Amino acid sequence: MARVTLSAQGAAGPGTVWQRYADVDRWPSWSPQIKAVHCAGRRLSPGMRGTVESVAGIRAVFVVEAVDHDRRTWTWRVRLGRIRIRLHHEVRPQGPGSATSLTMYGPRLVLLAYAPLARLALHRLVRP
Numbered sequence: 001m002a003r004v005t006l007s008a009q010g011a012a013g014p015g016t017v018w019q020r021y022a023d024v025d026r027w028p029s030w031s032p033q034i035k036a037v038h039c040a041g042r043r044l045s046p047g048m049r050g051t052v053e054s055v056a057g058i059r060a061v062f063v064v065e066a067v068d069h070d071r072r073t074w075t076w077r078v079r080l081g082r083i084r085i086r087l088h089h090e091v092r093p094q095g096p097g098s099a100t101s102l103t104m105y106g107p108r109l110v111l112l113a114y115a116p117l118a119r120l121a122l123h124r125l126v127r128p
Contacts, residue, residue: 002108007101010126014098018072031121
């Protein structure tokens with residue numbers, strides 16, 4: 001299993017960035033590969049289960065493993081067929097704005113293929 005870490009900095013405050021993560025209905029606004037999130041709850045919580053639908057119509061199943069709203073961190077597992085990826089997200093203050101990081105664990109080729117989309121999403125996440 002490989003590990004890839006990505007990060008981005010931007011002018012949006014950490015509270016704003018965290019809310020963009022915590023409200024799953026907002027994911028398509030900053031993550032261009034996501035069309036919709038299908039799950040019972042609308043706010044990130046441990047044990048939340050659902051599917052993420054891509055703009056191409058592909059659906060990946062997910063389970064949220066951990067959420068710490070105070071520390072602005074969360075971890076989830078995503079499965080698409082036989083491919084399984086674990087993703088850990090963090091948001092922190094950085095100067096007048098914020099920084100976010102994503103650490104992904106999974107098959108190396110899958111992580112490297114997904115990294116450009118994830119990097120774009122992170123940069124959109126932290127912009128004002």
